[in-house]
Amino acid sequence: MTESFEDVRERVRDFIDHEVIPAEPVMDRGDGAATAQLESLKTEAKSRGIWALGHPADIGGGGRTFMETALLNEVIGRSFYGQKAVGTWSMQDSLMLKENASDEQRERWLKPLVAGEIRSSVGLTEPEVAGSDPTLIASTAVLDGDEWVVNAHKWFTTGANIAAFTTVFAVTDPDADRHRRVSAIIVPTDSPGYQVLRAVPTLGTERTIMGDHCEIRLTDVRVPVTNLLGERGNGFVIGQRRLGPGRIFHAMRWLGQMERAFEHLVEYSQRRYVHGSMLSEKGEIQAFIAESAMDIFYHRAAVLEAARAVDSGSLARMEISMIKVRGAKLLHDVIDRAIQAHGALGVTPDTPLEAMYRRARYARIYDGPDEVHRYTLARLIGKDISKAPWYDV
Structure with missing residues (x-):
């Protein structure tokens, strides 16, 4: 630095x-x-x-x-x-x-978004089809004159209840190749026919100030043809390019959560007296501290290596999948040990650990479940072992 x-x-x-x-x-x-x-x-x-x-x-x-x-x-x-x-x-x-x-979209949506004046949301996942396979999207957008008519049923549209717009991914070309069927369309949330059905309660994400995970329905919602984001039929690519950086951003933030949990573990062990000595003098707690320190060290090194790959111009698909899967597990393990060391106190809201623990479990699912990332890794490296990230070092 x-x-x-x-x-x-x-x-x-x-x-x-x-x-x-x-x-x-x-x-x-x-x-x-x-x-x-x-x-x-x-x-x-x-x-x-x-x-x-x-x-x-x-x-x-x-x-x-x-x-x-x-x-x-x-x-x-x-x-x-x-x-x-x-x-x-x-x-x-x-x-x-x-x-x-487009220039018009940048002026209307991007500038206030970066400034924090408005909130955005993205409509990708649908209740009726597997969310991990975006080629199965069933929502539709039909061109009628100079307007798109959008019909969609989405959920886990995070922040839709406080957002100014939702980027809706919908089928615009049903007969095209499976990766060219979907387009991305910007839909203002105050459009007639746009309805937030409910805020979906999820493990560890009950705080509405950050925006709920919403179930939404769009019924014959009309938006100008100019609301198309990027090229028609390029929705799959746009969605995947959005999700890639998101996965590494999550892994970056997990470091902060892991380190804060670790601080609670060490601090509490140094002041809690039980069975003749401080917790920090117990072999089990010493093992907790050592294991957590190693987990943080290895995850931190992996995240920074993935960031180095991105800075060098790589899409870093394998690096990002690796830190997403392993990082979510290490996040859980570090927080879990901190809770265990705190005993009953650890499962109360008197420390931030119980909320951190609930959110950590969700980490193995959002932006692609572990199983999909492992499949991707095995497929990419299985075809050509020289594609493994460490061969570039």
């Missing part, structure tokens, strides 16, 4: 630890006071010059490299609310719009 970037990273760490984490109890409530608190933090982050640091500079971000973004997300991820407080949560959709949006 350069000296100037170290300073930026320290300023982000100070903000997360001394402003965001102390505000968590208020934001956990998910009410009006929580929203006001979050808006106050966003304003403060902007005044400190630490807003949207990883977003490209030409769309209003800080223009940091992927490696620098990884190191920043390690700090931002210490709090569940960190990414919202400093504007990094919108990076996936911002990159998608930067790559595919």
Whole structure:
């Protein structure tokens, strides 16, 4: 890290630890006071010059490299609310719009999105078909004159209940090749026929301030033909290119969660006296500490290697799949050990561990379940072993 970037990273760490984490109890409530608190933090982050640091500079971000973004997300991820407080949560959709949006779409949607003035959402997953296979999408968009008529049933459309628009992936060319059937269309959430059916309660994601995982239905929703995002029939590619960076962003933030859980483990073990000595003097707890330290070290090295690959121009498909699968397991294991060391206290809301644990289980499913990533890895490396990432080192 350069000296100037170290300073930026320290300023982000100070903000997360001394402003965001102390505000968590208020934001956990998910009410009006929580929203006001979050808006106050966003304003403060902007005044400190630490807003949207990883977003490209030409769309209003800080223009940091992927490696620098990884190191920043390690700090931002210490709090569940960190990414919202400093504007990094919108990076996936911002990159998608930067790559595919027209000038008009950039002005209307991208600029306020990067600025944190509006929220976005994406309609990919459907209840009726397997979410891990986007070629099975059943939603449709039919061209009628100068309008798209969209009919769709989606769920896990995160933030749809507070979003200004949803990028809906729907079949526009049913007779085309399976990877060219789907297009991406921007649909304002206030469009007639757009309905949020419910907020889907999920393990560890009950806090509405971050946006619920929504089930939505679009019935004959009409939007201008100009709302097509990118090329017609390119929805599969757009969706996959959006998900790739998202997976590494998750793995980056998991580092912060793992490190915070580890700190709780060590701190508690050093002050808890039981059966004649401190917990930190017990062999089992010492093993917890050692195993967790190794897990964090190895995941951190893997994430930074994946970031290096992205910075070098690679799509890093295998690296990202590896850190997504193994990182989710290590995240769970580190938090689990911290809870075990705390005993009954660990499963109460008196520490952040129980909420961290619930969210960690969900990590093995979102943005592609473990099984799909393992299949992809085996298929890619099985064809040509020289494609394995370590052969490029």
